[in-house]
Amino acid sequence: MAAFYHQHHQPQPSAESVRRVLHPRLVTMCSAGLLGLSLLYLLSGGCGADPPGRGVDPPGRGGSAWLRDDGNNGTAHGTETIVAPATDAAPGDAGPESNATRDWVAARRLPQALIIGVKKGGTRALLEFLRLHPDIRALGSEPHYFDRHYARGLEWYRGVMPRALEGQLVMEKTPRYFVTAETPQRVHAMSRHVKLIVVVRDPVTRAVSDYTQIISKSPHVPPFESLAFKNRTTGEVDSQWSPLWIGLYAQHLERWLAWFPRGQIHLVSGEALISDPAGELGRVQDFLGLQRIVTDKHFYFNRTKGFPCLKKPEGSGTPHCLGKTKGRTHAVVRPAVVRRLRDFYRPHNRRFYRMVGQDFGWQ
Numbered sequence: 001m002a003a004f005y006h007q008h009h010q011p012q013p014s015a016e017s018v019r020r021v022l023h024p025r026l027v028t029m030c031s032a033g034l035l036g037l038s039l040l041y042l043l044s045g046g047c048g049a050d051p052p053g054r055g056v057d058p059p060g061r062g063g064s065a066w067l068r069d070d071g072n073n074g075t076a077h078g079t080e081t082i083v084a085p086a087t088d089a090a091p092g093d094a095g096p097e098s099n100a101t102r103d104w105v106a107a108r109r110l111p112q113a114l115i116i117g118v119k120k121g122g123t124r125a126l127l128e129f130l131r132l133h134p135d136i137r138a139l140g141s142e143p144h145y146f147d148r149h150y151a152r153g154l155e156w157y158r159g160v161m162p163r164a165l166e167g168q169l170v171m172e173k174t175p176r177y178f179v180t181a182e183t184p185q186r187v188h189a190m191s192r193h194v195k196l197i198v199v200v201r202d203p204v205t206r207a208v209s210d211y212t213q214i215i216s217k218s219p220h221v222p223p224f225e226s227l228a229f230k231n232r233t234t235g236e237v238d239s240q241w242s243p244l245w246i247g248l249y250a251q252h253l254e255r256w257l258a259w260f261p262r263g264q265i266h267l268v269s270g271e272a273l274i275s276d277p278a279g280e281l282g283r284v285q286d287f288l289g290l291q292r293i294v295t296d297k298h299f300y301f302n303r304t305k306g307f308p309c310l311k312k313p314e315g316s317g318t319p320h321c322l323g324k325t326k327g328r329t330h331a332v333v334r335p336a337v338v339r340r341l342r343d344f345y346r347p348h349n350r351r352f353y354r355m356v357g358q359d360f361g362w363q
């Protein structure tokens with residue numbers, strides 16, 4: 001009580017004395033507050049980088065409510081959660097931010113753009129080139145959400161996305177989406193505004209590339225010829241054999257056009273992506289509504305690799321070509337077989353050109 005009265009009857013303190021008393025306390029409180037926030041930030045995985053290769057993260061990672069998360073961007077769902085699978089991981093997946101403070105407002109959002117195909121079309125090259133753009137945040141691995149992991153739900157899908165700032169475009173690539181029957185409807189259910197990109201390549205070369213990958217994993221697979229034909233004598237093509245079936249682009253695209261307008265689907269020439277990467281990238285950036293930032297100054301042609309490579313990939317100062325599995329020597333297929341397959345695809349290609357209003361010049 002004495003103390004109470006004592007304080008109570010003290011003369012009014014001057015502004016200067018209040019400042020002197022309060023200042024050290026305010027400094028201490030602020031420091032403690034900042035320390036607490038920093039700890040929260042660290043615990044929430046907020047130190048930027050999603051782990052390279054993206055293993056399975058514990059549930060709730062990145063789920064801190066204080067991270068701004070306002071975006072479903074015309075998409076259906078909200079909050080962020082769990083992280084998961086790692087397939088076809090690329091180096092620098094969701095690489096470190098150049099400015100750590102960016103993550104203070106970065107959140108995981110559903111993608112606004114998808115590279116949906118085609119397998120062996122050049123999808124990895126396109127994704128890696130697009131990652132140079134500061135307004136793009138792209139998942140390095142293939143999440144296979146709409147084809148394999150759909151039952152895991154949108155929150156799972158959202159959880160595997162890299163953190164992105166508002167205004168940054170989130171994207172992923174899974175080439176199998178293009179040929180999976182249920183996928184267009186599922187993508188549409190997530191967002192009818194999502195932008196779709198398909199990298200197409202001469203279906204015969206694509207088939208040989210696909211087969212080359214198959215035998216690299218299973219060397220005892222029969223020769224290309226014996227799988228490509230139902231009857232080798234009559235030359236009847238087995239269009240159900242996956243490497244050939246994937247090349248029936250018109251058939252697959254038709255399913256997408258039942259759900260999305262043509263203007264929402266952008267086609268990239270796999271051949272032009274090699275001969276003129278900057279030109280193709282320019283058109284993709286236009287399609288995505290982004291400034292043309294990735295230009296010819298980012299590429300150089302690597303004679304040893306035989307492909308365009310990056311002068312300066314994301315998060316690194318050294319030139320970078322795609323890995324050994326991209327641009328490998330193809331299995332040898334007899335010219336007569338190639339000719340027969342070209343004949344087989346010709347009407348399908350023409351139909352595809354008519355559908356998209358673009359001639360890709362495949363023989």
Ligand SMILES: Nc1ncnc2c1ncn2[C@@H]1O[C@H](COP(=O)(O)OS(=O)(=O)O)[C@@H](OP(=O)(O)O)[C@H]1O
Nearest residue numbers: 119120121122123124125209307308322326327328
């Ligand atoms: N810049 C650059 N560097 C290396 N490779 C390039 C590049 N641009 C396009 N390509 C072509 O990409 C083909 C592989 O396609 P994808 O990345 O779509 O394959 S995958 O479906 O993800 O396995 C790959 O196919 P193959 O040549 O048959 O290996 C390449 O031809």
